[in-house]
Amino acid sequence: xKKGFVLGVLFILPLVAYLFFASGVNxxxxxPVLETSIGNIEAFIKPNDSLQLKDxxxxxxxxxxxxxxxxxNLFNLNQKVYNYFHEFSDFQxxxxxxxxxxxxxxxxxxxxxxxxxxxxxxxxxxxxxEIQSFFTSLNSPYKLDAKMATSQVFIIDKNEALRGxxxxxxxxxxxxxxxSSPAEINGKMKDDVKVILAEYRLALKKYNKLKTQILE
Numbered sequence: 564x565k566k567g568f569v570l571g572v573l574f575i576l577p578l579v580a581y582l583f584f585a586s587g588v589n590x591x592x593x594x595p596v597l598e599t600s601i602g603n604i605e606a607f608i609k610p611n612d613s614l615q616l617k618d619x620x621x622x623x624x625x626x627x628x629x630x631x632x633x634x635x636n637l638f639n640l641n642q643k644v645y646n647y648f649h650e651f652s653d654f655q656x657x658x659x660x661x662x663x664x665x666x667x668x669x670x671x672x673x674x675x676x677x678x679x680x681x682x683x684x685x686x687x688x689x690x691x692x693e694i695q696s697f698f699t700s701l702n703s704p705y706k707l708d709a710k711m712a713t714s715q716v717f718i719i720d721k722n723e724a725l726r727g728x729x730x731x732x733x734x735x736x737x738x739x740x741x742x743s744s745p746a747e748i749n750g751k752m753k754d755d756v757k758v759i760l761a762e763y764r765l766a767l768k769k770y771n772k773l774k775t776q777i778l779e
Contacts, residue, residue, distance in 0.1 A: 627711025715739035
């Protein structure tokens with residue numbers, strides 16, 4: 564019985580992994596790069612010095628001075644995206660917040676903390692000028708509101724480039740995903756994160772295979 568269980572696990576796990584990455588409706592071999600050079604977060608006040616965009620798949624959002632009103636968007640992201648991907652070591656969330664919003668943000672964090680493991684949620688503080696500068700570097704068609712906030716969130720890859728769709732059926736070029744829409748987050752965004760995770764894992768598999776061949 565134990566042997567049968569082990570064999571079953573060995574068979575099922577690869578199948579589950581395959582279905583995870585193949586289940587999306589968006590079958591890009593790679594998720595298109597829409598902007599190769601974006602801003603950095605060096606000027607922002609970070610929770611720790613090790614926080615960076617390099618070598619991480621990052622979901623970036625802009626809360627600005629609108630933390631309380633953005634709470635619903637954060638809960639959508641938490642339920643539809645973060646809880647689905649947070650166990651991947653190279654995945655993280657990053658929200659840009661205006662200085663002076665620390666108390667409001669802590670209230671939201673306390674609520675989220677009751678629902679999920681927060682270790683991959685990151686919040687950094689900056690001036691409105693710094694937030695606008697980073698947002699502008701994405702070169703997207705969207706705009707921040709008067710509170711330096713937007714419901715749009717973005718996928719940044721390990722090379723600090725903006726990823727999205729260049730042939731989206733609704734938008735043509737899709738730079739960001741509307742966090743206020745559970746359908747878009749649960750559909751297009753989740754699908755695209757699967758694609759980029761699969762892309763990096765395929766690249767790693769090819770690298771390890773080539774390395775083995777060289778060593779042989």
